[in-house]
Amino acid sequence: MADTQAEVLILTQDFDPTVDPVVRSLTAKGARVARVDTSYFPRDLSFTTSDFGGEREVMRYRDREVDLSRLSGVWYRRPTAFEFGDEMGEAEQEFARYEGLHGVGGILRGTDCLWMNRPDADSVAELKPYQLKLAKRLGMRVPRTLLTNDPDEVVRLAEQGHRLVYKSLTGGVIHYPGAYPSGLLTTVLGEEIHDNAPRVRHTICQFQEYIEKAYEVRLTVIGNTYFSVTVDSQGDAATQVDWRAETQQMKYGDYRPIPEEVVKRTQSLLDELGIVYAAVDFIVTPEGEYVFLEANPSGQFMWMQNDLDLPMSDCVADLLMQGGPFRRGEVEQVGY
Structure with missing residues (x-):
């Protein structure tokens, strides 16, 4: 870049220990770092783009202004949802949220810099069945996989003698009220599959061969x-x-x-x-x-x-x- 000082935007929640060492490294290397959470929008975070009287693309938060056109990189880490005040009703908040997603998303997507990773790419890349299909097409070995919400499919496969594991498609975290989030680990199926098979009907489940x-x-x-x-x-x-x-x-x-x-x-x-x-x-x-x-x-x-x-x-x-x-x-x- 022509600018001698790199400008980096990090989008993440307030508490994110993974980001802290990276911010220290960026600062030591001479970069200017803007670390914000999208939950600051719209009350404490604003975006403006305009081509009236010249091109402007700015983000403002607290006492800081960032020229989005000068960004060298954006780290889309773990930002949280927009937060609207109680002065807005539910219907108005829904409208404002969709407007904000289109507006803020479009402004940031228009930046000509390096993204790690673009949120639109992340949303596709997180689709595990798609990953497996791509990897297989590219010549990688992947576990043989059954994706289904049909209990009979699972029972039939288990009865053929295949040693199977159940593995969640997402992080497998369940948030029960008043309790710490609990995670679902990969589990080898046993005889209990016959008793629990009806539960497969509730959602798409992923079963893979044990390797x-x-x-x-x-x-x-x-x-x-x-x-x-x-x-x-x-x-x-x-x-x-x-x-x-x-x-x-x-x-x-x-x-x-x-x-x-x-x-x-x-x-x-x-x-x-x-x-x-x-x-x-x-x-x-x-x-x-x-x-x-x-x-x-x-x-x-x-x-x-x-x-x-x-x-x-x-x-x-x-x-x-x-x-x-x-x-x-x-x-x-x-x-x-």
């Missing part, structure tokens, strides 16, 4: 930089099916770079999805074959940075300061 593992890989892709982390999930009975079951002490294996063919196919997948950042999960079989599970366009990474001293925050900062639009190119793999 034997040697270990698992969490691959964090930040632009063209790959951070591959080996997860020794098979060393503990609690994590053999789902390594997320261990929340206190993650067990890591030695660093293993991703094979070149898997890198190429992952690049192609993310290119098709149109995303710059992703947390990609693989199973590695005892025979050494990589099996694609999913790509999370907003997956967490700070726990790996802290545990393994990986320069992920610096990498995010460098990418956001680089400017856009993003170009997929040669991959650099970073070990530990």
Whole structure:
């Protein structure tokens, strides 16, 4: 960019510890950082674009004004919904919300900078069945998968002797009133499927073949930089099916770079999805074959940075300061 000082916009909620180290890195590298939540709109956050008397594209919040035309990068992290005052009725709030989504969304989409990731791309990339179909078409091995809300389909498959797991299509978090959010871990199906099969009718459910593992890989892709982390999930009975079951002490294996063919196919997948950042999960079989599970366009990474001293925050900062639009190119793999 012609400007000597990069300007970066981070859209996220007030409490987001993952963002803090990136802000520090950006500041240390000389960037100007605007960190806001979309919940500030419309009372404490305003957007203005105009071509009366010259072009203007500005965002104002508190005592800060940001020239949107000078942005080098936007990190669409985890912003929350617009908040309207009680002075507006429910019908008026609904109208204002849709107007705001179209207006603010259109203004931000019009910025000519690097996005990590654009929200419209995220919304498509989060569709796990679509990911699996793309990955399969690109030559990756994916688990054989049944998606259905027909109980008979599940019972029929189980009775054929297939060892199956149930895995939620989203984060699997359920918010019960007055309780902490609880998550649904990947679960191996047993005889209980016959008693519980009618519950399948309530929504689309994902059932996949169980694949034997040697270990698992969490691959964090930040632009063209790959951070591959080996997860020794098979060393503990609690994590053999789902390594997320261990929340206190993650067990890591030695660093293993991703094979070149898997890198190429992952690049192609993310290119098709149109995303710059992703947390990609693989199973590695005892025979050494990589099996694609999913790509999370907003997956967490700070726990790996802290545990393994990986320069992920610096990498995010460098990418956001680089400017856009993003170009997929040669991959650099970073070990530990």
